[in-house]
Amino acid sequence: MKKMIKAVLVCFLALGLAACSKKNEHGLSAKNPVVITIWHYYNGAQLEEFDALVKEFNESVGMEKGIVVEAFNRGSINDLSKAVEDSLEGKVGSDKLPNAFATYADTAYEIDKAGMAVDIGKYLTADEIAEYEDAYIDEGRFPTEDQIKLFPIAKSTEVFAINTTYWNEFAAATGATDASFATWEGIAKTAEEYYKWTDSLTEEPEDGKAFFGRDAFANYMIIGSMQLGHEIFTTDGDKVTIDFDKATMKRLWDNYYIPYINGYYAAYGKFRSDDVKTGDLLAFVGSTSGVTYFPTTVTTEDGTSSAIENDIYPLPNFEGTQPYAVQQGAGMLVLKSEEKKEYATIEFLKWFTQTDINLSFAANSGYLPVKKDARDGQKLEQFFSDDMDQESTTLKKCLDIGLDVIGNYELYTTKPFKSGTEARAVLNTSMQQKAQDDRAKVEEAIAGGKTREEAVKPFASDENFEQWYDDTYNKLKAFGE
Secondary structure, X not given: OHHHHHHHHHHHHHHHHHHHHHHHHOOOOOOOOEEEEEEEOOOHHHHHHHHHHHHHHHOOHHHHHOEEEEEEEOOOHXXXXXXXXXXXXXXXOOOOOOOEEEEOHHHHHHHHHOOOEOOHHHHOOHHHHHOEOHHHHHHOOOOOOOOOOOEOOOEEOEEXXXXXXXXXXXXXXXXXXXXXXXXHHHHHHHHHHHHHHHHHOOOOOOOOOOOEEEOOHHHHHHHHHXXXXXXXXXXXXXXXXXXXXXXXXXXXXXOOHHHHHOOOEOOOOOOHHHHHHOOOOOEEEEEHHHHHHOOOEEEOOOOOEEEOOEEEEEOOEOOOOOOXXXXXXOEEEEEOOOHHHHHHHHHHHHHHOOHHHHHHHHHHHOOEOOEHHHHOOXXXXXXXXXXXXXXXXXXXXXXXXXXXXXXXXXXXXXXXXXXXXXXXXXXXXXXXXXXXXXXXXXXXXXXXXXXXXXXXXXXXXHHHHHHHHHHHHHHHOOOOO
């Protein structure tokens, strides 16, 4: 009898363990692998490294678990979003929906509204979630805080980059120091000094050079406001509240618009790194993920080329404020399908974000890893040699500074809301476009015989600021209260 009971118990236990194992693996089987598709927008070095890591997964963990990942580049982030939209609507010629795709929070929010986004939290333990940077996880917490709709896989922040070859010449002549790079006020003052110094090098009046420019202007507005204690967009469910503080906007105006119309700041090409390459700018703020585009030579208008060196610094803050920096970069949204495929997709994303693997991607792409233990800069060292070319040296410096920013700044991004992309577009263009338009008018006035001070005066007035502020605030009110 005891032997029979023991046999029954052993059988029951074996069946239970098998059932448990099957449940934990959500139906995965190495003998009958499941194929999952992922759409992304990586290109160049980023695409090459991502494809290599997908291959590594398929030949190791994927083979053991029964997961085959097929990854496809779908063009730009906008092209990718359009492809997903077409597939969701079943348009003629559209492809079958992927199991996951790279997207920003605003698009993810709309997909979630349609009931198509997987709550990835149900496939992760609390300890696993805690391994990721809090700000990256928080971005995907919608529509409620107990759900996570975006899986962070690679992020970026902003840094200050400068052509040190030209800077050293200016610094030697004027005594300027890089201490000014810590604040927006310091950069504005240095930019004025640089303009006047370059102007003094020729007999032509008012032909000074611009010092600084920046990409993604909306980040200046949003992060600058956070540095000054105001969050422009806050959400509570579907309700959006707008805090467009006038004193904050005036400080942003004084440290961007005013230098710009004076010619101290500028924007010419598509990206500010393009302007550094032509010698039209000395420094810019841009994304860590774009650092591979920082030029190694300057080619001026007359065709003369010269090699340059560079350096990277943390994002500037306003004087006397708490340091804030943007956290950006698309996450992966997992689309609802059968449980086995959802689980398999999460398993790949968990593997991809293991620190060493994620750092490998970072070291070849300029993106930042997503787990807290990756802040330890020593872990990054293994992916770089002592004998590096300038591009690799720049990438290494950028990642080091990026990890420093993650560890010492408050990271922020706006919560997603309906028409959030359009609201951000207002911030991206309102002050920047006005600065460009008014600078053109200043240049026209100077060409007509006015001094720069005379030409700038009507645009530097309080009335001009008030008009811009009211116009911009009225546009933003279309998106919230």
